[in-house]
Amino acid sequence: MITLALAGKPNCGKSTFFKAATMAQVEIANYPFTTIDANHGVAYVRTTCPCKELGIEGCTQCQDGVRFVPIAFIDVAGLVPDAHKGRGLGNQFLDNLRQADAILHVVDASGATDEEGNPVDPGSHDPREDIKFLGVEMTMWVHGILAKHWPRIQRQAQSKNYDIHDGVADVLAGLGITYEDSLHAATELGIDLQRSEIKDLVPFCELLLAKNKPVLFVANKMDTADKALLAELAEMDGVVSSAAAELALRMAADGGFIHYIPGDPSFTINEDANLSAQQRAGLEHLAALMAEHGGTGVQQAIDRTVFELLDQIVVYPVEDERHFTDKQGRVLPDAFLMPKGSTPKDLAFRVHTDIGEGFLYAVDARTDMRIKESTELKHGDIIKIVSAKK
Numbered sequence: 001m002i003t004l005a006l007a008g009k010p011n012c013g014k015s016t017f018f019k020a021a022t023m024a025q026v027e028i029a030n031y032p033f034t035t036i037d038a039n040h041g042v043a044y045v046r047t048t049c050p051c052k053e054l055g056i057e058g059c060t061q062c063q064d065g066v067r068f069v070p071i072a073f074i075d076v077a078g079l080v081p082d083a084h085k086g087r088g089l090g091n092q093f094l095d096n097l098r099q100a101d102a103i104l105h106v107v108d109a110s111g112a113t114d115e116e117g118n119p120v121d122p123g124s125h126d127p128r129e130d131i132k133f134l135g136v137e138m139t140m141w142v143h144g145i146l147a148k149h150w151p152r153i154q155r156q157a158q159s160k161n162y163d164i165h166d167g168v169a170d171v172l173a174g175l176g177i178t179y180e181d182s183l184h185a186a187t188e189l190g191i192d193l194q195r196s197e198i199k200d201l202v203p204f205c206e207l208l209l210a211k212n213k214p215v216l217f218v219a220n221k222m223d224t225a226d227k228a229l230l231a232e233l234a235e236m237d238g239v240v241s242s243a244a245a246e247l248a249l250r251m252a253a254d255g256g257f258i259h260y261i262p263g264d265p266s267f268t269i270n271e272d273a274n275l276s277a278q279q280r281a282g283l284e285h286l287a288a289l290m291a292e293h294g295g296t297g298v299q300q301a302i303d304r305t306v307f308e309l310l311d312q313i314v315v316y317p318v319e320d321e322r323h324f325t326d327k328q329g330r331v332l333p334d335a336f337l338m339p340k341g342s343t344p345k346d347l348a349f350r351v352h353t354d355i356g357e358g359f360l361y362a363v364d365a366r367t368d369m370r371i372k373e374s375t376e377l378k379h380g381d382i383i384k385i386v387s388a389k390k
């Protein structure tokens with residue numbers, strides 16, 4: 001499963017974002033290091049369910065044609081500058097980022113927390129200062145891991161059957177870094193690792209990370225941020241969000257007060273909702289905020305990370321290609337996230353190793369035509385796999 005992690009300095013709203021996205025019970029408070037042990041949960045990527053477009057009745061897998069595909073989500077303890085040297089609560093939290101395919105870097109755009117995450121008057125800290133540090137911490141953490149092993153790797157790489165890139169891949173495998181990643185990064189930088197001193201390998205580590213842990217910048221607390229500053233942050237190719245607003249909306253929807261599908265630009269108040277004047281005013285305030293920004297940004301941040309940074313598509317395997325169902329008659333029962341460039345055979349293996357091994361051919365359910373095993377699947381494809389193994 002695709003795994004995303006939330007990272008950033010303490011008190012910027014990571015757990016609020018996590019709670020809104022997963023509806024898990026987690027601790028949220030206005031002081032640094034509220035979260036110590038990482039929270040793990042399930043969040044969802046939003047996509048359009050093909051059932052509407054195809055006019056298929058009886059889909060129970062989507063809400064009004066909006067389909068949510070699960071991903072794993074991790075909320076990590078706050079990081080402070082020099083965390084890689086053990087500052088703050090140390091670098092063990094960087095370790096939690098290992099499992100993540102991509103990172104959402106949450107920044108408190110309201111400037112209401114200093115660089116250590118302590119509450120300060122809104123606007124008294126410049127959030128632009130918080131943007132760079134995560135990349136620096138992550139790079140220096142990877143550099144630290146490599147440094148620990150560097151003399152041994154260089155020594156071993158003098159032997160014939162052990163290349164220096166094998167050494168890099170061995171110690172950084174936990175981060176998903178491979179032999180090819182190391183080779184490509186060294187080639188791109190024009191460096192010979194065998195002759196490099198570890199102190200000169202910071203750009204190498206930075207490049208390895210850029211390729212393996214893409215980061216989306218999330219300017220959170222937009223509800224209390226300075227408008228001009230927010231516009232500037234939005235220009236930096238990130239997503240502007242209010243995790244607190246999203247959490248309030250999801251709780252209100254859960255309580256039956258409003259109709260809101262996560263990621264929608266607006267919501268409607270249910271007519272029979274018994275709301276106090278204060279609750280109604282709160283919802284009106286949220287509606288105005290969403291109208292200004294086109295939504296709360298929480299779902300948008302997750303979707304952009306998965307579809308743009310990680311280049312995923314959603315594919316629907318079915319067993320009955322005429323009715324778009326499984327054998328039990330359930331409409332579009334599964335939705336799989338797969339990297340762009342995946343083929344029907346990759347999908348077969350994703351369904352089950354046996355199905356992959358017995359792969360015979362695939363049928364595009366929309367056209368009812370056979371497709372080649374090497375055909376590149378498209379976002380929204382509905383595919384029947386025919387396999388010798390059942």
Ligand SMILES: Nc1nc2c(ncn2[C@@H]2O[C@H](COP(=O)(O)OP(=O)(O)OP(=O)(O)O)[C@@H](O)[C@H]2O)c(=O)[nH]1
Binds near residue numbers: 017029117245
């Ligand atoms: N105004 C506003 N406040 C927010 C928003 N998101 C979170 N907060 C507040 O920011 C404070 C910190 O929120 P948390 O979610 O605990 O932050 P965190 O990043 O998990 O903090 P640590 O676990 O300490 O690293 C709380 O008082 C939240 O209510 C937001 O979108 N807008």
Ligand SMILES: [Mg+2]
Binds near residue numbers: 015016035075076
């Ligand atoms: Mg937290």
